Amino acid sequence: MSPGWPLWEVFVRARRGVSHVHFGSVHAADNETALQAARDLFTRRQEGKSIWVVRSTDVVASDPDDEGELFDPASGKDYRLPTDYRLPPEVDHM
Amino acid sequence: MIRNQEQFDAVIKADQRIESDDWMPDDYRKTLIRQIAQHAHSEIIGMQPEGAWITRAPSLRRKSILTAKVQDEAGHGLYLYGATETLGPDRSELLDLLHTKKQKYSSIFNYPSPTWADVGAIGWLVDGAAIMNQVPLCRCSYGPYGRAMVRICKEESFHQRQGFQIMLTLAEGTNEQKAMAQEALNRWWWPSIMMFGPPDTESVHNARNMAWGIKRYTNDELRQTFIDASVPQAELLGLTVPDPDLVWNEERAHYDFGEPDWDEFTRMVRGEGEMPAERIRTRLEAHNEGAWVREAAEAYAAKQQRDAA
Numbered sequence: 001m002s003p004g005w006p007l008w009e010v011f012v013r014a015r016r017g018v019s020h021v022h023f024g025s026v027h028a029a030d031n032e033t034a035l036q037a038a039r040d041l042f043t044r045r046q047e048g049k050s051i052w053v054v055r056s057t058d059v060v061a062s063d064p065d066d067e068g069e070l071f072d073p074a075s076g077k078d079y080r081l082p083t084d085y086r087l088p089p090e091v092d093h094m
Numbered sequence: 095m096i097r098n099q100e101q102f103d104a105v106i107k108a109d110q111r112i113e114s115d116d117w118m119p120d121d122y123r124k125t126l127i128r129q130i131a132q133h134a135h136s137e138i139i140g141m142q143p144e145g146a147w148i149t150r151a152p153s154l155r156r157k158s159i160l161t162a163k164v165q166d167e168a169g170h171g172l173y174l175y176g177a178t179e180t181l182g183p184d185r186s187e188l189l190d191l192l193h194t195k196k197q198k199y200s201s202i203f204n205y206p207s208p209t210w211a212d213v214g215a216i217g218w219l220v221d222g223a224a225i226m227n228q229v230p231l232c233r234c235s236y237g238p239y240g241r242a243m244v245r246i247c248k249e250e251s252f253h254q255r256q257g258f259q260i261m262l263t264l265a266e267g268t269n270e271q272k273a274m275a276q277e278a279l280n281r282w283w284w285p286s287i288m289m290f291g292p293p294d295t296e297s298v299h300n301a302r303n304m305a306w307g308i309k310r311y312t313n314d315e316l317r318q319t320f321i322d323a324s325v326p327q328a329e330l331l332g333l334t335v336p337d338p339d340l341v342w343n344e345e346r347a348h349y350d351f352g353e354p355d356w357d358e359f360t361r362m363v364r365g366e367g368e369m370p371a372e373r374i375r376t377r378l379e380a381h382n383e384g385a386w387v388r389e390a391a392e393a394y395a396a397k398q399q400r401d402a403a
Contacts, residue, residue, distance in 0.1 A: 017111030017237050050113070079159045080166075085255035087262070091327050094222075094255055 007056040008034040010041075012048035020052050028053075106307055111237040114180035122306055125299070126236050127181050128197065129308065134174035135192045135199035139373050141167045143207040144216060152210060159256050160213065166249050173242040180238045193378055195370070201362035204369040205285050211264055211271075211278035217257015219279075219286040219324065225254060226320050227290065235307030258327065265331040272332075279328065280336045286324075287351075288359045290317040321349050 005027040011020035023042045028034035034053040042048070062070060078084040087094060096102050096116035105112060112118055141164045148164065151157040175185055191197040202220055207213065228247055234240040264275040291313040294300055303309040311319075321340075328335045339352035361367070 013113075015110075016105070016113060017240065019241060050115075077158070077162065079155065079256075080162050080249075080252060082251040082255050085252060085259050087255060087258060088330060090330055091258065094258060094327075 005029050008038070008053040009056050009059055010038040011052040011054070012038075012042055013050040014047060015049055020050065023047075025056060026053070106235055106305075109235075109307065111240065112235055113237045121302075122308075123181055125303065125306070125308065126239065127178055127183060130174055130178040130181075130239050131183070131188050131191065131197055132199060134171045134178060134188070135197060136203065137167045137171035137174060138192070139199040139203045139377060141171075142373055142376055143203060143205075144213055147207065147210065147213050150210070151213075156260075163217075163253055163256065166253070170246045170249070173245060174239075177238040177242045189381070193374060193381070195365070195374065198363070198365075199373075200289065201359075201365070202285055202289050203373065204362060204365070204367065205281070206369065209274055209278060211261070211274040212281065214257050214260030214264060214275065215278035215282040217253055217255075218261050218327070219257075219282045220289070221250065221253040221257060222324065223286045223289040223320055225250060226316055226323075230310035230316075233307075233310060261331055261333075265333060275331065276333050279331075279333050283336050284354050284358075285362075287317060287321065288354050288356075288362075290314075290320065292356065292359070318348055321351055325349055 006029075007025050007027055009025050010023045012023045013020045023038075026034060026037040026041055028037045031053070035051060038051050038053050043051070074080075096105060096112065096118070098117060099119065102112070102116070102118060102122075105116075112122075144160060144167075145164045148157055148160050151160050175188055178188060179185060188197075192199065207216060225247065228243055228250070231243040232240055232247060234243065261275050261278075264271040266272075291297060294312045294314045297313055300309065300312055304312070325335055325340065337352045339350065341350050343350045
């Protein structure tokens with residue numbers, strides 16, 4: 001690896017029917033070698049059937065400092081959960 | 095990667111999933127585009143009958159619940175449009191198909207909801223029937239659709255419970271409230287039964303969609319399961335299911351039930367009556383009134399790009 005090679009985020013689909021999941025990252029000079037590096041590094045034991053690589057700089061991430069502002073408003077809204085509705089035992093499986 | 099019919103058939107036979115970059119038969123792709131898009135349209139149009147009740151919901155809690163439910167429906171529409179897009183068509187194309195009535199949405203949303211009890215009956219019966227249809231779709235052979243359905247089913251589990259709770263509250267209330275619940279049940283029972291589609295003998299695509307793993311149970315199987323589950327729930331409410339032929343069949347261990355009005359079903363699917371035009375008008379109004387927001391977002395993005403250059 002040369003210094004200055006860009007970073008790529010690696011997503012692997014374990015098998016048909018499940019989503020690609022973030023596995024980690026690799027440095028590589030271009031698309032093709034990024035895929036090869038990801039394959040060599042993350043799927044030595046048949047961990048996947050499909051790989052996506054995305055330039056890390058193309059990932060737009062939320063600011064960790066904004067966590068409260070972004071996600072706290074969803075708290076205290078338990079009426080979005082099935083457990084918030086008491087029903088008679090005969091129909092409680094609903 | 096699937097490259098031909100033979101490999102496709104092998105994956106289907108092994109009950110594995112097809113992914114968006116796989117080869118697939120044209121009819122499989124077309125069927126899925128139609129089905130997932132119509133499912134998405136149904137979620138978006140389905141916001142209207144209940145959305146109309148948010149301002150009139152009888153308490154702050156009921157308003158919050160209903161708002162959350164309508165938000166979910168918007169979200170579920172977006173998950174499903176996203177899944178449709180993995181098959182080729184883009185978002186604006188799909189919305190055009192809805193707006194120009196070239197693709198349908200579930201005709202259940204063309205029934206009016208005149209009272210608060212209808213909101214309860216919709217949650218209990220319409221969402222109940224939808225969940226019964228949707229749970230097997232989590233195992234649909236097309237991966238992106240199945241994955242969207244897993245999220246949707248999980249989020250929707252409160253929809254039916256809140257509806258039943260509304261019905262329960264009304265059924266335990268004054269005589270007028272109980273009558274209101276009974277009338278809503280009378281209005282929604284048969285339309286809910288018909289949500290499972292025509293009888294298996296009339297259903298054109300049943301066999302093919304079962305073979306493709308898009309469908310897992312036939313219309314009539316799901317209908318029977320729904321009726322078996324719902325009748326005891328109506329009894330618990332102390333309400334009467336509006337079907338004089340409904341009777342428990344000990345031998346079959348299922349309820350026998352009367353014939354739905356399939357002529358009404360056909361009229362509703364054809365889009366007869368005032369409601370379809372009203373639904374599309376409301377939808378288009380919302381779309382057009384939102385145009386300035388989309389334009390502003392584009393103008394801002396263009397400015398950011400200019401400033402960065």
